[in-house]
Amino acid sequence: MTAVDDPDQLHTIIESAQRLGVEMDEAESRRWLAAIAAENSGVDVTMDIGSGTYGYRPTMLDFSPKDIARFRRIGQIVEVTGDGAETALALSGSAAQSKIQTHPGDADFFQRLNIKAATRDEACAVMARLVRDHVLARTQGPTYQFLEAKLGTHRVDGLVRGKAVKAGSPVTWTLDEIASGVQVVETAGGERLELQWADAALDPGWVKADWVVTDPDRGGLSNASNVIDVTWEAPDGTIVALDGYLDAYFQEVYLDADSAPVFAKVAKFVSADALDEYVAALEGEVRKYLTSHLNYGKAAKRMYNVFRLSGRYLDAAFVRELFDEPATTLYQVWSLIGTLENATKEGSSIPIEDVQDQADALVLQIVDTLEGDAESELVAALLRLRRTLEGQHTGEARSAEVAAAQALVVNLVNTFYRDRLLLMPSIREYIEQIQREGADRH
Structure with a gap:
């Protein structure tokens, strides 16, 4: 399938996305699909x-x-x-x-x-x-x-x-x-x-x-x-x-x-085969994050690159929109929780006030993004982590709070991406095939 061969199919995907609660800008998607066709123009860089x-x-x-x-x-x-x-x-x-x-x-x-x-x-x-x-x-x-x-x-x-x-x-x-x-x-x-x-x-x-x-x-x-x-x-x-x-x-x-x-x-x-080798390496990472190291957020990021580099442009256009959804801020939160620990290792020159400000900002991000039990649990986890930054706890205690908070975020990220990816038929088929192959290998 080329980037612009089937405009009706794009419209169908946009309607499906809206039913899933994902807002796709049709005009922007069409502009991107037309631009991505330039990949085949012979101009590489x-x-x-x-x-x-x-x-x-x-x-x-x-x-x-x-x-x-x-x-x-x-x-x-x-x-x-x-x-x-x-x-x-x-x-x-x-x-x-x-x-x-x-x-x-x-x-x-x-x-x-x-x-x-x-x-x-x-x-x-x-x-x-x-x-x-x-x-x-x-x-x-x-x-x-x-x-x-x-x-x-x-x-x-x-x-x-x-x-x-x-x-x-x-x-x-x-x-x-x-x-x-x-x-x-x-x-x-x-x-x-x-x-x-x-x-x-x-x-x-x-x-x-x-x-x-x-x-x-x-x-x-x-x-x-x-x-x-x-x-x-x-x-x-x-x-x-x-x-x-x-x-x-x-x-x-x-x-x-x-x-x-x-x-x-x-x-x-x-290598002249570099693009094929790169896509194969990405699919290896997709397989890892859909099987042995389950993380649908990381899988989605790599799937986007697989799709856009292997000609599955409509699938790529859908995944592309997921990254701009408010709930994807959770992916940033997951990363920054670990950053807090790195910034407070013994001998660090990062001012503790900057670390505490970052922790406070993460709490506000969660309040703005989530609601209900998920918000309450994650805010409570971050506040526990925030208290370790006051100096009462270090070392193993802080590492335990970091691991607990990150585990909550990973579960939320997995749910967000899994629910949306699996409801798109062509992407669900791709994921299920990857997971079947993974199961066969074991």
Whole structure:
């Protein structure tokens, strides 16, 4: 089905949506469906001159530059720069779909870090130095607090800081471990292994760094993460990803037009099958959130991208409207509850008043969004969490309140998205097929 072949079917879907309590703007839906057809125009990447941003054409249709200044300020905290590297920083996730996801969860960034070096090992050493130097220079400030970084892959099962880790899983580093350049792993046999930061960089795997940030102008907290796709540019001009897979660019909005040459150079080496591979990876996540890690909200966000990238435009148009429903603020609440805990870890530079203000704002959001028993239960949970911010409780007590509040929100989010998704026949069929396949695998 193409974007504009069947206007009567769109009208039917809009009528169905209205019966489900979802208001779809028919004129806006038609404009979006016509615009998404440009995906097949042969123009892959487009630039918005006004905001100085660029990205994959269908993704840019869902991006609003209204918060671009805020994201660029956060970008100065999370972007890794330095001698020996070229960079292009982008928004990803819900932050890159701000026109439709009016209640985004976190501030998710994606960075292309291209390193020119004579050998791969030299490129790995440059990456290790740049990431470490950046974290140590951005440990904390009045508006941000570093949380953790990921670099390398565990070789053995064991314990790190008393918690189990599995061979093949990403290595998570605390600030102290990054500063010392060493992480201690205790094996099942009682052996004490020292994992060196520089050695971990030789097999970097998933490179990522996380902060919690606060916005003095707007108020409010958010988690800010930067997933870094590090590439090595050899002397002959060949570019390869240090983790073995060069990420595609189908859900990224790049923040600086001046980085376009770096992006274009690296993107030439993205697999010709990248779109199919990306959709397959998204469907893998959809399967996870519809089966083993049930979360219809996360599934819906990924289903939208699957539908719009695989030609199911009418289904995408319906899911697109769900993100603007008032109840979807619950998705943001779920994320921000965890942010409160991150912002109050021992040694945090985030002012406690900012954290308390965020907790109060969450209570008001719930009062504005919900009613009845659901409102009462969630407000009570948030007020219990709010009391832990006064200093009476820390550590395990606060973590327990965070887990309890998030569990309530997840149940509400699941109900909201499940009820609406399953009542749309074509989407219900898709979900049921995914869940049948999941059941067959077990």
